[in-house]
Amino acid sequence: MPKGFYDSHSDFADWIGTDVSPTEIKERVDMAVSATSQADDQYKEALHQLGFNQGDMAAAFLDQKRALPLL
Numbered sequence: 001m002p003k004g005f006y007d008s009h010s011d012f013a014d015w016i017g018t019d020v021s022p023t024e025i026k027e028r029v030d031m032a033v034s035a036t037s038q039a040d041d042q043y044k045e046a047l048h049q050l051g052f053n054q055g056d057m058a059a060a061f062l063d064q065k066r067a068l069p070l071l
Contacts, residue, residue, distance in 0.1 A: 002071060005063075005067055005070055032062045033054075
């Protein structure tokens with residue numbers, strides 16, 4: 001995941017405050033990683049040539065609004 005993407009203490013406090021369980025967070029991340037790995041190979045290669053890695057792509061699947069400014 002890109003630096004700054006859900007990596008501060010306040011991010012975790014927000015999840016706890018909104019009653020998002022660690023299991024749900026893991027499920028969301030697993031789905032984003034799965035979507036990234038199942039994406040078309042030409043699409044992934046084009047993004048890779050632009051400097052995006054699998055973590056960047058997964059972040060965009062998880063929360064596009066938050067990921068795009070970081071990418």
